[in-house]
Amino acid sequence: MTAEQLQQFLLAEIPLARCMALEVESLSASAIRLAAPLEPNRNDKGTGFGGSIASLMTLAGWSLLHQHLEPGQPPAALMIHKSELNYQAPVTGRMTVETTIDQASLQHFLATLQQRRKARVELEIDCHSDQRLCARMHGRFVALLQDTNP
């Protein structure tokens, strides 16, 4: 999946991503960078709304993993299970959100999913704006193999 394909998918399938004017700046097997402009994501003070920051971070982690599951047989469902989010500084302009996964963690996640039909993985996700770290999320994502013989 290319960055452009992922962006089209997110904008088509998740209405809030359209509202946020989400952009996929880059995507590889082990790293992703999403971005969004300030204006549709501002709060009453004119800085970044916490909910927009959380949304962009959630989509970054989910998308980084999703590319490795889709299309799969049997298909897998992927969801965020838990997050811890620290807001450290106000978002004062365009926000970028990044996360990475190392090859060993990814392979362990995918192998566990096949063996146990369920697997989880934890990601650190950072949000920057104006060259400043504004927020950091620790997110736990869970994948489930779908039942193909209902």
Place this chain on the structure above:
Amino acid sequence: MTAEQLQQFLLAEIPLARCMALEVESLSASAIRLAAPLEPNRNDKGTGFGGSIASLMTLAGWSLLHQHLEPGQPPAALMIHKSELNYQAPVTGRMTVETTIDQASLQHFLATLQQRRKARVELEIDCHSDQRLCARMHGRFVALLQDTNP
């Protein structure tokens, strides 16, 4: 501030709240209930998007406290500082988000803000859909008295 006034404020000042079609169902000094329909807040699977849930929870906690600070002299800034969010079940319909604060915690928060120019308070915020608890957030909010003699 009435529920209707709060809804107008949130829809006017926070673009994402408009996209989410946020509604303020009820507001008192010690409790708040927000709601949002599923359609603008769905994910690719047709259930509630985690970012929408986080956004609605953040706005519930912020709004419950904000009514006690505005209008204040000197004015106070209120922001979410940290959140821990557990997603427990998929949101399958209209979502409602609720939180409360007891009188003692509220008075301590407001008194500390006046004495130290900074105060924090922690809230438990629940999200329900179809009579089921779908997510629970533990949120820490911080208020700062603004400098009126810059």
